[in-house]
Amino acid sequence: MNVDLFGYSLSNLAHRKMRSFLSILSILIGIMSIYALISFGMGLDAYVKGLAEEAGIDKLFVQAKGIGAPGTDENFFLTQDDADFIEKIRGTDQVAPLYMKAGEIAWKDEKKYRFAMGFDLENEGLVMETFAVDVAAGRQLRKGEADAVVLGYNYQFPLKIFKRKIAAGDTIELNGKELKVVGFYSEVGNPSDDANIYLPKEGFEELYPASKEKYGWMIVRAEKGTSADDLADRITERLRKHKGQEEGKEDFFVQTFEDALATFNAILGVLKGILIIIAFISVVVASVNIMNTMYTAVVERTKEIGIMKAVGAQNHTILLVFIFEAGFLGLAGGVLGVLFGWMVAAAGGGIAAAAGFALLKPVFPWYLTFGCIAFAFIIGALSGIFPAKQAAALKPVDSLRYE
């Protein structure tokens, strides 16, 4: 097709401004949704991938069964004996048992309930690596320090947990006991983890004497050269025997870091899938709209098609003119959809970050941008095929007679 016919096509779209605008708007909404949703999905994937890279694939978790967060069900727990036993299993490099209990935290005249975690500072490296945090402000806890806490990232800011921010050196109350805040951990990216309270093992045991040596879960690091999966199987089998439990009736379970992420990814995948299907439906609706616009255009321009054929336009030229027009509607909707999708996702990411969900950070790779635009153009052009075929098949003698 002569490129100058593109100009003719564009002048036709410009001539029917409102209809063209509505068709563009319909595809814009679909592409905007797809672009924003995929950018969030990719951001989440990147977040999970980053977690896996930071925490490493050599870690696994041994967790007491029970309802709710590990350690919150009093009936199920892991003991120091379990920890010592696991440490001796072939392939185990290090074991870090963790306490976890809900606690009442009071600051100024406010009270909140959040999770308190206690761990032996000897295992500091393994715990910090697994949580993918470091000290963001103040200092780290010290072994045996019974009246000190380190707080999660969000406590440093007003209105995130308490109305007033907490600073290193402040004193808070946990279950009625005064504790000095010595530092803050860096941001995890979700409001739950960023509201945790961390204590040294000794401090935790003073606060929760009944829970002494009753751990909610343990982090295990596999030795170099030992696969986390193999070690997980070995720990399950040995610990079961050690505890004298039957297969399938253990009061604990072992999960590798990768398993935990896989579960998370599976849920994420289903969620993303549902959202993207909804977005695709809106694109299908948009394509029907474009098809309708183009069919109307063919009827309206029947005489014009006849004129073009009379002055030498061949069927394939007419076909291309209409496909190009439909494709251009798609293209314009795609470009604007990506632009608005970017704005929506960037604004949404900003709002999510402000609300403590830093993990909801959209990413905008070039191939997503170009992919969405190309997809919109193709959808538009495909929607134009049937109307274009109808236009191309018109007999000049009949079209010229059309009023």
Next chain:
Amino acid sequence: MTTILELQDVWKIYRMGDVEVEALKGLDFKARKGEFVAIMGPSGSGKSTAMNMIGCLDVPTRGRIFLEGKDIAHMSESQLARIRGKKIGFIFQQFNLINTLTALENVALPMIFQNTPKDKRLAKAKKLLEMVELDDRMHHKPTELSGGEQQRVAIARSLANDPEVILADEPTGNLDSKTGHTVMDFLRKLHEKEGRTIILVTHDENTARNADRVEFLKDGQIFKRHTR
């Protein structure tokens, strides 16, 4: 003079439900190079059908149509489109300009389909509009032009690809008599000065008088010829 267009025993039969309507019944017609011929007839005589056959806008049910010695009666639509674009220039009663394009773009349009480069196309379209004395209106759209001006644009467009035959279908039918005369003057000039072959289809005797020869059509056949 060499024969440029010839219809031999051309029939066109339309089927309307169970009824067959014979619009052309063995039409014989011949136009020589450089000739100005008018086909005249009352409404329902088959004029429009004859024009569609001559202009390659439709194919006959039976018979043969020769353009420069080549039988085009049963060619495909794409082949006919190529022939129309190169060999035939149309002037319609309704002007049939494209309203979204300017006069200049309308005149240049047939050249797009022949892949004429843009600069040549625009230069020629300008020259043709100058010839029909519309050089000051070339950037106006058809809706901004009078009927006479629109028809002059159509005349310019019909010449865009230097066709062998100019086919004018009731070119003055939508114009007042004065404007109609102006349009016919342009057509006659094309014939007399440039030696163009013009086939005029009309029901109007005064318009037909411009032609060298008039063929009278009735019931789908030529029944009388008159040469000036």
